[in-house]
Amino acid sequence: MRLKSRHLLGIESLTPEEIVLILDTAESFEEISRREIKKVPTLRGRTVVNLFMEPSTRTRTSFELAEKRLSADSLNFSASASSLVKGETLIDTARNIEAMAPDFIVMRHQMSGAPHFLARYCRSSIINAGDGSHEHPTQALLDAYTIRQKKKRIDGLRVAIVGDILHSRVVRSNVFLLRKLGADVVLGGPPTLMPLEIERLGVTVSHRMEEALDGADVIMMLRIQMERQGAGYFPSVREYYNLFGLTEERVRLAKDDAIIMHPGPINRGVEIESKVADGAYSVILDQVTNGVAVRMAVLYLLAGEAEDADPSEERPGR
Amino acid sequence: MRILLKNGRVVDPSRGVDETLDVLIEDGKISKLEADIPKTKSGGETTYDLAGLIVAPGFIDMHVHLREPGREDKETIESGGRAAAAGGFTSVACMANTTPVNDNQSVTDFILTQARAKSPVRVYPVGAVSKGLLGEQLSEIGELVRRGAVAISDDGAPVASGFLMRKALEYSRMFGVPVISHAEDPSLADGGVMNEGYFSTLLGLKGLHAAAEEVMVYRDIRLAEVTGGRLHIAHLSTAGSVELVRTAKARGVKVTAEATPHHFTLTEEALVGYDTNMKMKPPLRRAEDRDAILQGLKDGAIDAVASDHAPHCQEEKEVEYDTAPFGVVGLETSVSLGLDRLVATSLLSLSRFVELYSAAPARILGLKSGTLAPGCDADVTVFSAKKEIVVDPSHFRSRSRNTPFGGMKLRGAPLMTIVGGEIVHAAM
Numbered sequence: 001m002r003l004k005s006r007h008l009l010g011i012e013s014l015t016p017e018e019i020v021l022i023l024d025t026a027e028s029f030e031e032i033s034r035r036e037i038k039k040v041p042t043l044r045g046r047t048v049v050n051l052f053m054e055p056s057t058r059t060r061t062s063f064e065l066a067e068k069r070l071s072a073d074s075l076n077f078s079a080s081a082s083s084l085v086k087g088e089t090l091i092d093t094a095r096n097i098e099a100m101a102p103d104f105i106v107m108r109h110q111m112s113g114a115p116h117f118l119a120r121y122c123r124s125s126i127i128n129a130g131d132g133s134h135e136h137p138t139q140a141l142l143d144a145y146t147i148r149q150k151k152k153r154i155d156g157l158r159v160a161i162v163g164d165i166l167h168s169r170v171v172r173s174n175v176f177l178l179r180k181l182g183a184d185v186v187l188g189g190p191p192t193l194m195p196l197e198i199e200r201l202g203v204t205v206s207h208r209m210e211e212a213l214d215g216a217d218v219i220m221m222l223r224i225q226m227e228r229q230g231a232g233y234f235p236s237v238r239e240y241y242n243l244f245g246l247t248e249e250r251v252r253l254a255k256d257d258a259i260i261m262h263p264g265p266i267n268r269g270v271e272i273e274s275k276v277a278d279g280a281y282s283v284i285l286d287q288v289t290n291g292v293a294v295r296m297a298v299l300y301l302l303a304g305e306a307e308d309a310d311p312s313e314e315r316p317g318r
Numbered sequence: 319m320r321i322l323l324k325n326g327r328v329v330d331p332s333r334g335v336d337e338t339l340d341v342l343i344e345d346g347k348i349s350k351l352e353a354d355i356p357k358t359k360s361g362g363e364t365t366y367d368l369a370g371l372i373v374a375p376g377f378i379d380m381h382v383h384l385r386e387p388g389r390e391d392k393e394t395i396e397s398g399g400r401a402a403a404a405g406g407f408t409s410v411a412c413m414a415n416t417t418p419v420n421d422n423q424s425v426t427d428f429i430l431t432q433a434r435a436k437s438p439v440r441v442y443p444v445g446a447v448s449k450g451l452l453g454e455q456l457s458e459i460g461e462l463v464r465r466g467a468v469a470i471s472d473d474g475a476p477v478a479s480g481f482l483m484r485k486a487l488e489y490s491r492m493f494g495v496p497v498i499s500h501a502e503d504p505s506l507a508d509g510g511v512m513n514e515g516y517f518s519t520l521l522g523l524k525g526l527h528a529a530a531e532e533v534m535v536y537r538d539i540r541l542a543e544v545t546g547g548r549l550h551i552a553h554l555s556t557a558g559s560v561e562l563v564r565t566a567k568a569r570g571v572k573v574t575a576e577a578t579p580h581h582f583t584l585t586e587e588a589l590v591g592y593d594t595n596m597k598m599k600p601p602l603r604r605a606e607d608r609d610a611i612l613q614g615l616k617d618g619a620i621d622a623v624a625s626d627h628a629p630h631c632q633e634e635k636e637v638e639y640d641t642a643p644f645g646v647v648g649l650e651t652s653v654s655l656g657l658d659r660l661v662a663t664s665l666l667s668l669s670r671f672v673e674l675y676s677a678a679p680a681r682i683l684g685l686k687s688g689t690l691a692p693g694c695d696a697d698v699t700v701f702s703a704k705k706e707i708v709v710d711p712s713h714f715r716s717r718s719r720n721t722p723f724g725g726m727k728l729r730g731a732p733l734m735t736i737v738g739g740e741i742v743h744a745a746m
Binding site for chain 2: 091169196201
C-alpha cells in the first residue's frame with residue numbers, strides 16, 4: 001500500500017488506513033535509531049531541502065536526523081539566511097530550489113496554507129512541517145505513534161488537549177488524526193483561545209480544567225505564548241496557570257495510568273508544573289525520540305515510486 | 319448619427335416599460351421608443367436586429383477602483399473604462415483610494431480629464447471623506463462635489479472615528495451627496511483575512527467576524543438617523559447587515575445599500591485551497607449570509623449591485639494567502655453573474671435585475687441616467703439572458719486578472735454597450 005498523494009500537506013486529507021500505514025512503517029524504522037550504526041541506504045541519492053521560514057529547532061533537527069539516517073542529502077534554508085529577507089517571493093525561492101531538482105521540500109512557514117501554495121508550483125514532494133495555525137501533520141503522527149506505543153491503541157481513548165487551541169496547528173492535526181482513528185477528544189482552554197465552531201470537527205469543548213481532564217487517558221498540554229498575555233486572550237500568566245495549568249493535583253482527575261504529552265517547547269510554571277513535566281507519566285521526551293522514526297517513515301513512503309527503494313529489502317527490522 | 323435598435327425586449331424599470339419595442343437614437347439622445355419604427359428612406363441610420371435580446375438603460379457600476387493615479391500597473395482609467403464597456407456598463411463611479419488620494423479638486427479634475435480623453439464610458443469620481451483617507455480631518459467636500467464628485471467615501475478603509483463619520487454625514491447634507499460607508503470596525507477586524515467561523519477554524523486563517531461589519535453598519539445607520547445625512551452602505555456581506563438596513567429603511571432612515579456579485583455567488587467554502595483570488599473585503603461569508611443577500615436583492619433591502627472591482631497584479635496575488643492584497647476584479651463578470659444567479663434562477667424578474675444595475679445606482683448617485691426616457695442621453699446596455707459563456711480571464715480588458723470566476727460557466731451576457739449614442743462595445 002502506498003500513500004495517495006506525493007505531498008504530505010496535512011492530516012485532514014489522509015485516510016485512517018494511510019495514517020496506520022505511516023505508524024506501522026515508523027515502527028520498523030524505530031529500531032534503526034537504537035543501532036550502533038544509525039543509518040540505512042534507503043534514500044541514498046535523494047535530495048531533501050529543509051525550507052524553514054520560521055524559527056524551529058525541534059522539528060528541523062528531527063527532520064534532518066531522519067533524512068541523514070535514511071542517507072538522503074539534505075540542505076537547510078532558513079528565512080534569515082535566504083534571499084527572502086532580500087524581498088524575494090516564496091514562489092521565486094521555490095522556483096530556484098526546484099531548479100536544483102530536489103526530491104523533497106520540507107517546509108515550515110508562519111502562514112497557513114503556504115505549503116499548499118508551494119505544492120501548486122513544485123514538482124517535488126512537499127512535506128508540511130507546520131503552517132501557521134493550520135496543520136503540523138508529522139507532529140500529530142508522532143503524537144499518535146507515542147500514544148499507540150504506550151496505550152497499545154487509539155480507538156476509544158479519551159484525549160484531553162488543553163491550551164491555546166485558537167493559534168495551534170498541533171491541535172488541528174491532532175484532532176483530525178485522533179477522530180479518524182476513533183479517539184474521543186476534549187479541548188480545554190479559555191473561550192478567548194477557542195476557535196469558533198471547532199465542535200464541528202467532532203470534539204467537545206470545556207472551559208473548566210477539571211471537566212476537561214476527567215477520565216482522560218491522554219493529556220496533551222499546549223505551549224502558551226507569553227505575548228498572548230495582556231493582549232486580550234488572558235490577563236496574566238498567573239491567572240492562566242490557576243485556571244488551566246497542569247498540576248500534580250489536577251493530573252489525579254485523569255485515569256490512573258494517564259500519559260502526559262507536550263509538543264514542546266514547554267513553559268514550566270505557565271502551562272505545566274515542573275513535577276508533572278518530569279514525572280513518571282510524562283512521555284514528552286519519548287515524543288521527541290519517536291519524531292525521528294515517524295519522519296523517516298513519511299519520507300520513505302513518499303519516496304514510494306523509487307527504483308532503489310524496494311520495501312522488502314530496504315525496510316529495516318524485518 | 320442615428321442608431322435604430324429593432325425588435326429587442328425593452329426593459330426600463332424607471333418608466334415601468336417591459337415590452338418589445340424599437341429604440342431610435344439620434345444625436346446621442348434617445349429619440350423615441352415605439353413598436354415598429356420604420357427605417358428612413360435615406361437609410362441614414364445603422365440598424366440592429368435585437369430579436370431575442372434585452373435592451374436596457376445603460377448599466378452603472380457604482381463601486382470600482384480604477385487605480386489611476388498611482389497604480390497604473392494594476393489598472394488605468396482607460397483600461398478600466400474598456401473593461402466596463404465590455405462588461406456592459408456605461409458608467410462607473412471610482413473610489414478615492416488612489417495615490418494621491420482623491421481628496422482635493424485637482425485629483426478630481428485629473429480623473430475627469432483622463433476619463434474624457436481615454437475612457438469609453440462615463441466616469442464619476444467619488445471623493446474622500448477624510449484627507450489622505452486618514453480618518454482625521456474632513457476633505458474639502460464642497461470643492462470635490464463642485465468639480466464633479468458624486469459621493470464621498472474612504473472606501474478601502476472604514477471611517478473609524480464615529481465623530482468624523484457623524485460630521486461627514488452632517489456636512490455632506492449641504493451638497494446632496496451620499497456618504498458611502500465601508501463598514502468594518504478595525505479593532506474587531508483585527509487583521510482577519512477571511513470570515514470567522516467553521517472554515518477559518520478548519521483552515522487556520524485569522525477570522526474577520528461578521529460582527530465587525532454589523533456594528534459599523536448599525537453605527538452609521540444611527541448616525542444617518544440623527545443627522546439626516548444620506549448613507550450608502552458599500553458591499554453588504556452579512557445577514558445581520560441586510561436586516562439592519564431593512565429595518566432602518568422601514569423606520570425612514572435615508573440609507574441605501576449595495577451588494578457585490580461575489581457575495582451573492584460564493585461562500586467562505588471557496589477558501590479551501592487558499593486561493594488568493596478568493597480574498598477580498600468584506601470576506602466571503604456563510605451560505606446563510608449569501609442567501610440573505612439574495613433575499614435582500616429581491617425584497618429591496620439592498621438597492622443596487624456593484625462589483626467593487628479591485629484590480630491587483632498577478633505577482634501581488636501569487637503569494638501566501640496572508641500576504642496577498644484584498645480585492646477581486648468584477649467589471650467583466652458582474653452582469654453575467656447577475657443574470658446567472660439572479661435571473662436564470664427565477665429569483666428576480668428581469669425588470670428588478672435591470673433596476674439593480676441601472677435605475678437604482680443612478681438614483682443613489684443622483685445621475686440623470688438609468689433610464690431610456692426620450693430626450694435623455696442614449697446610454698444603453700443590450701444583453702442576452704440566455705447566451706452561455708465561460709469566464710476567460712485571458713480575454714479581460716482590465717489590466718488585472720484576479721477573478722474568482724475563471725472557468726465558470728454562466729448563463730447570460732452583455733452584448734452591446736452604447737454611451738451617449740456611441741457604440742463602445744459590441745460582441746454580436
